Amino acid sequence: MTNYIIPSVEFYQRMPDRRTSDELKTIAHIKRFLEILTGDRKFREQLKGNPDKADELVRSKGLTIDLPRFSCKFKPVLLYDGKDPEFPLAMLWREWIEDLLKFRSMLREDGYSDTTDPRFNAWRKRQVERTNSEMGMLRGDAITHPIFSFELSKGCSVGCWFCGLGARSFKGHFERTPKNVSLWRDILNTTVELFGSAVQTSFCYWATEPFDNPNYLDFLQDYKDIVGVLPQTTSAVPTRDLVWTRRLMGMIKAGNALPSRFSILNSKVLKELHRIFSPEDLMRYELLMQLKESSYGKARAGKTYNKLNSENCADGGLQVNPLVSSIACVSGYLVSMMDRTIKLVSPCQATDQWPEGFRIHDQGTFSDAKEFGDFIKDSISKHMPASLPLDKPVSFRKDLFYEHLDDGGGFALSTDCSAHSFTGDEFVIRLGDMVAEGTHNPVEIIGALVDSGADIFGIRGTLNDLYDKGFLEDLVI
Ligand code: SF4
Structure with missing residues (x-):
């Protein structure tokens, strides 16, 4: 076990190997420049008020960054998308950040293992x-x-x-x-x-x-x-x-x-x-x-x-x-x-x-x-049941807002930050309504809808989907 290292950590360790020593130095200096920009209001204001003296200001902090190769304006630096080849240092920084974001996604995946x-x-x-x-x-x-x-x-x-x-x-x-x-x-x-x-x-x-x-x-x-x-x-x-x-x-x-x-x-x-x-x-x-x-x-x-x-x-x-x-x-x-x-x-x-x-x-x-x-x-x-328990009432999470879609072809679930729609025939809406009531278990929902002519696999599939995607309340099972 101790010999196996999760891929995210391997990836993170190798990030510097993919850069030259000059590039690494530039990345380190850009990082510090942005830290001072974020954390030092006086420096921010000086820079904003004297963009023509930016090089001097940055040098006074012991940093060597060729700012014209990073950005032509200083305010939007943090938002700059780095796509313009005129700004190679912005691209260098962007690629570094992209690697960090990749590491973060890999780390999330490394939380699953075959032993678990x-x-x-x-x-x-x-x-x-x-x-x-x-x-x-x-x-x-x-x-x-x-x-x-x-x-x-x-x-x-x-x-x-x-x-x-x-x-x-x-x-x-x-x-x-x-x-x-x-x-x-x-x-x-x-x-x-x-x-x-x-x-x-x-x-x-x-x-x-x-x-x-x-x-x-x-x-x-x-x-x-x-x-x-x-x-x-x-x-x-x-x-x-x-x-x-x-x-x-x-x-x-x-x-x-x-x-x-x-x-x-x-x-x-x-x-x-x-x-x-x-x-x-x-x-x-x-x-x-x-x-x-x-x-x-x-x-x-x-x-x-x-x-x-x-x-x-x-x-x-x-x-x-x-x-x-x-x-x-x-x-x-x-x-x-x-x-x-x-x-x-x-x-x-x-x-x-x-x-x-x-x-x-x-x-x-x-x-x-x-x-x-x-x-x-x-x-x-x-x-942590292996699959959706069939004998316990199901309900949508409390933070979700439930409504029918305008065209009557399904229902939507939304929060302040996201929206999801479930489309299909009339049975999908009835399924949504029964889950929204919060008193029916899956056996009852499947039974009622199949008796009305719904396809059992379709209804089970939608219920499983709602469960796997975390839309059903699972705090008290
Ligand atoms: S645990 Fe909370 S209080 Fe303690 S250092 Fe971190 S943020 Fe501050």
Whole structure:
């Protein structure tokens, strides 16, 4: 198992091999240029006000980018589609981003494996389909649906006002005692036994700051020994202890690592990180611009779910986006090593029921790896039927709006972000109506429609399609 590395990680590792060293240097400098542009309002305004002095301004930041070969205008740089051969650096950047997007899609596919119970694979696929329809393809496509997240501490010491996962205050960390190390390794071995290479999509933080566990990197090394790859780390305090940060970077450099990220909470951290590490050092680290000067607003979920924006605040980074959202990504298991709890979760738009942007399908506790594995097997049997259960009432998801198509040839299901139509004969509409009532099981629906002359295979096919595409509510089965 440890010799097998999922294709997405292989692809990500080889991205630099497909570029010359000059191209890599240019990419690193463009990345830093865009970080400063996004995170430094003063720089943005200077650039906007003095486009003719752009080269000088960029050089003052220690960057060498031939800007006329990147874009003729600076404002639309981020939107530029890179198709014009007049701008070869824009094309270089675009191809780099395309590779990152390809990696992201591959990682989502790597969450399926032959070792995994097919019922889990089908359940996860339904969650992927559901989130795509619930959040829209643009947002849905950004979610990789890792199958495990392990928390190695409880709460978070950073306390961001915008925490999309609603992290509570820090309550301590999973200590590296011999007993805990043994439990940790047993748990990881169990995940690999049950899910094989798909576990390589997982990571070791959630509503926690990795740094809060002084042995986080030691636990990560165990993870790599057993799972085969170094998981993603996202830290909001990359300059808190540079020895720690450099050790993390060294472990990543050793290979077979997923990309890691640093959240930038204020301009001091951005400047310090840029001062200490060269553009090349940070080329493979995404910087999440969470500082107030950022041009991006915050996701509405977790701590910001009910937050009102103050009227006189112009800083983009202090604004919460108007529409609800989610930053959750796991379709699988959320594990707290401190509390010994395990939850079956999947991402969703934040709602009154799920303000933190993820559904909890089931939860339990464990005291050892056997109980941990038993919970997983039970949850699969309980919540992940191999196919649509025929004897339980079916209904459309609550967030879907149901209506007949204008021409009477079927029905439509829509959310704020997507629309889907199901066309066919009169029986398709009657099927839609019966599902919308939410009180009939598939046997009753099939029976009623076949008695009226419908084709049994057509009706079953439509019901299965609705189920597989995540349009039917599957939270309580
Ligand atoms: S966003 Fe991250 S660092 Fe900030 S409070 Fe939430 S978990 Fe902690």
